[in-house]
Amino acid sequence: MWRAAAAAALITLGPVGGTHAIWSSDGDDLEPREPPIRLSEEGIQAGAKDDQLCHDVSNLWLLVSNFGVFGLPDETNIYPFTETCGHEGYISCQFPARSGFDYLFQGAIWVGAIVGNDTLVSVGHDGWQHEREFIAGSGTGDTIQVYTNNPSAANYDSVLGLADQSFVGVYTDTMTAADDTRISPNHRKPLNISVKQTSHALSFSYAEDFVIFDYEIENLGLKTLKDLFVGIYLDGDVGPTPQDDGDGSDNAQDDVTGFRQFSADGLKEINAAWLADYDGPSYRAQGAGDGLLVPGVMGVRVVRSPAKNLMTTFNWWLSDPDVQTDWGPGRKFPGGGGLQGTPDGDVNKYLIMKGWQNETLPNPGIDPDQLDARKPDNSAVGAEDTRFLFSFGPFTIEPGALEKLPFTLGYFCAENFWAGGSVDENDFTDFDINAQWVQFVFDNPGVDTKSYDYGVDGRPTDPPDIGEDDGVLDTGDYFFGEDVGADGLPGTLDFGEGNGVLDDGEDLALRYVIRWIDPDPGDPDQSALEYLESIAADVDWNLTPEQIMSTYSRLHLASEVRFGAENGKLDEGDGVPDFSGPPPPPSPSLKIEKPDANHLVLKWNDAPEVFSDGFIPDAKRRRDFQGYRVYVSRTGASNDFTTILDLDVDQVPTYDEDLNITGTMEDTLGRNTGFVSILNTDADSTDYRYRHRYGPIVSNWPVYVAVTSYDNGYPPANLAPLESSVFINATQITPTTPTEQAASLPTLVVPNPYKITADYRGGWEKDAQSWTEFDRKIAFTNIAGRATIRVFTLAGDLVDEFEFVPDHEDDTTAYWDLISRNGQAIVSGIYLFAVEPAGNAEIEVGKFVVLK
Missing domain, CATH: 2.60.40.2550 (Immunoglobulin-like)
Known part of the structure; x- marks a missing residue:
């Protein structure tokens, strides 16, 4: 299994030799053996299925691959790439979508570890020596697999489709140049790992500026991978989207990078690397000219890792064939000449990943921002052909492990980085917001994500009850994150609930994982959560699980300490991945009647009006509904629906301190039309509260109709109003004569x-x-x-x-x-x-x- 490594890594500053057969340099293996290769159902890994697809459902269009690279392949010895998923130009990372601004030439994953007495690093690409050391399988299923959470789509998958677009690819480093000429000749000794990469893009307004990358690394070899570090290498070349093979080269010459460490409103500290344009390319004569400043910024951050205290390092350098120009902050690598910014070879790559090069700097492990750095002659660095490496670890992965090393990254862009369109001042406001929302979408704040398959009663029983052991997770562990007050539970309005600060008691509350809660024989109607609410404030979580259960016998605790306990930081989520965000209100149930050949009568219920949004920390605002919209379409395509009716609430509930509704007050959002004009007075008004007569329309010609509901957003979190999908109840109907x-x-x-x-x-x-x-x-x-x-x-x-x-x-x-x-x-x-x-x-x- 994987585990977070506790000690510093042993560095072997010798040559990395070896042949295709894997030999242990410390004598553990008595015989050479072939490296394990990833087999597909259709054969071995020869003829790997290189594949690239573009995430293009949101405001950020990003090209990803199944060989450890994202962005354009270009120098990776891959087939010529002539288009980007049908979009104009060579898109690597275009933001905003259709803006013509590109923020990435190429990115890649690096993995380095100590294996026996060897220091080994495998890279998707390194940007200067054409290193490529990951490759996909050869079967048809080894291309990128595409899934979605849209139930109406052909590739809908309720398990794998966690976003509008979910791309899954698997690649390994087990092949060498002797097996495939696409692999670098320098890749003579693999780590023997498999990497599963899943990327998710969502179209909601709060998630449209980022893509979430979820990884699992598996040790396929026979040796322990010690002190393993993962790095994300990025070469920006920010500028106008290249239009042909000879375009875009001057984008590289005016980039700047840096590292952002911040803590917002008591939240967990965020470490994010960034890269931006600084001046502008001079090669475009048609209107842009010299001085074009691309206004946004690109960033990357770690969203999840299994290490309780993660070490992160940040390095950047100016890569150049001239060793006197090739430079980066920090000390030189051992045994080399020149200025040495570029890390050549496995050993130097590993040194830079673990922070050896910059551990003597004022902020050990973190290079200074490029605009603050000075060259050896004390001259300013300025903008350059800059690339950075953002690394984290260390971890240990045992051989033959059933568990894989999981980690999650957020790749995001932000607007208005250069305040007022000038390089004199940068603005991290949108950057910080997007860096936080990556975390919120990955692990929803205040949400107890389902973790157990215990059925409707929330506990294991013999025989199993409805839903138990059916493979569908249906029960959580009663941990809603820490910003819920000292008792650890939301909705009780105790000290510290929903204030965005780690208050006394929150870091310890519900210290152990709750597996299930027994019912009360004397009060079978009392829910498990109600029981927990009644005792949570009194439980001494400093005791052992056995001591707690001896007093509170209905609790069944695991010996496992729950996520985030006593780490000194506010963990707003429950530590279980969600890959989702604040939901819109549900769509209403829809009924359609045909009174004549030229009209339709739409009827719907009022169920969305009691929708409660757990993402909103203010409990009195969680009833999150604003209005209804009625749409029509001739084709049923998403871009063909036209709004014919839009009505919103004119009164909202008021609450007392116990969150009981005490009355109503005038709404302060929207147009406040109210719903009196659509009240249903027919016999079915109990089931369908609202009624709208649509027409006159062309008879005998099919039309799609839909009714959606929308909320009022949440301005304190910069959350725009959300609306349910037209596809939930869109119905095709033909108005005909009764x-x-x-x-x-x-x-x-x-x-x-x-x-x-x-x-x-x-x-x-x-x-x-x-x-x-x-x-x-x-x-x-x-x-x-x-x-x-x-x-x-x-x-x-x-x-x-x-x-x-x-x-x-x-x-x-x-x-x-x-x-x-x-x-x-x-x-x-x-x-x-x-x-x-x-x-x-x-x-x-x-x-x-x-x-x-």
Whole structure:
């Protein structure tokens, strides 16, 4: 298993030799053995499936890979990359989306460790020697796998789809150049690790400026990986998005970088590296010219690691083939000449990761910000072709471990970094906000994430109850994070709850993990949480679990100390990954009626109005609902929905100190329209409180309708209002004549004429991606009941004949696919039709036209 390493790493300052067969230099292995390689279901790792995809659902577009690199491959000896997921230009990290500003040339993961007597480092890329040491598998499943949390999407996955876009890739360092020419010739001795990389992009306003990277490292070898450090290497080259292979080279010459350490409102200290443009490229003559300043900043931070006291290091350097120009702060590497900013070889890479190079600086392990640094001749550094390495550790991973080393990173961008568009002053306001929200989305504050599969009663039973042992986590451990007061529970309004500060008692409250709570035999209606609320303030958490359970026998505690206990920092989350954010109110239940051929009646319930948002620390504002919106669309595509109604509350509840509702007061947000105009007075008003009549609209033409709900945001946390998705209850419906009216109306053909050259796809017919000639469609309307429909040419030849059987009481429309009874598409011309109702009623005739 992995464990956080306690001691400093042993450095071997010798050459890293070896062959393809792995030999232990300390004599542990008696025989050489082939390195373990990652096998796919379809074969071995030869012919690796290099893959790159672009996260493009939010305000930050980021290119990721399944070989340890993010951003453009360029110098990684990969196939030429000619586009970025269909977007214009060579996008590495574009922010804001469609702005034409790019903040990244290339980034990569580095992993270094002590293996026996060897110091080994494997890199996705190192930016100057074309080192590439990670590679994916060879099966079709070894490309990047794409999942989503959108239930309406084909790649929806409730487990793996944790965001709008979730990309999963796996790669190893076990191959050498002898196995694949894409691997660096210098990669002669692997660490023998597998890296699983999952990246998540969300489209909500609070998460649109970052991508979360979740990693797991597995030790595939036979030796312990000691004092392991992970590094993130980034070369920015900030500037306009390159448009072709020869574009963008001058972006590299005016970057600056630094390290941001801050603690906001008593929150856990945040360490984040940043890189930004400083002046501007001179190579673009069309309007930009010299002095173009890209206004934002790029950053990276650690969101999660298993180390209780994580060591972080930050190094930057100016990479150059000239050893007299190649320079970075800190002392020189052993045994080299020149200024030596670039860490060549495994040993120097490891030294820089563990902070050896800059441990003599005023802030050990952390290089000074580039604009504050001085070269050896005491001259200012200024802007340059800068790259940085942000590293953290140490860890230990045992061989054959069932557990993998987990860690999570946040890659983010922020706006308005250069205050007033000048390099004289930078502004970290948006940077700090986004750095915090990465943490909030990864581990939701004040949320007890489900951890156990105990079923509806929240405890293990024999036999299991409903939901128990079904593989679905349904019970938490009653830890909601620490900013919930001295008793450790939210909603009790005790000392320190929701104030954003680590108060007395919060760091110790609920010290041990609660596995489950037994019910009260004398009061079976009392919930486990109610029992915990009644005793939490009285429990002495300094006692052992056994001592506590001897007094409070209904508690079942683990010996494990809960996340964040007694670490001296405010941990707002519960330590269990969520990969989610503040939710919008749920969509209401929707019912649609068709009173006539030109109107629809929409009815919905008021369930969203009691929605409570646990992300809001102010308990009196947690009832988070503001209003409803009604949408219509012809195609059902997300960009085609149009708002036809928007109403919001005019009164909000007031509360007493015990959070009981005492009355209402006038709302201070929105337009305060109220909902009186849509109150439902029909017989079903109990189930559907609201009613809206929509029309007049075109009859017999399908339309999508949806009703969403939205909240009022939370300004103290810079949270914009959120809205439920139109796709939750979007319904396609065709307004047709009710059966009782259809009998007195003539049959109509829709559309008439039918134009073969017209595009009816996406609304009337199937969508463009799957449409075929056999998906054409016309409708025969106002048919009151079962009937036989025949189509003839003007000469009286029978083209087709089919039966219409209504699907439901108000189904008065039959459809025909314009395919003859001989299986051929009909040609343009005038056609006759005859509708023969069941029961020998009078036959109705008419005509329609098909045009090219």
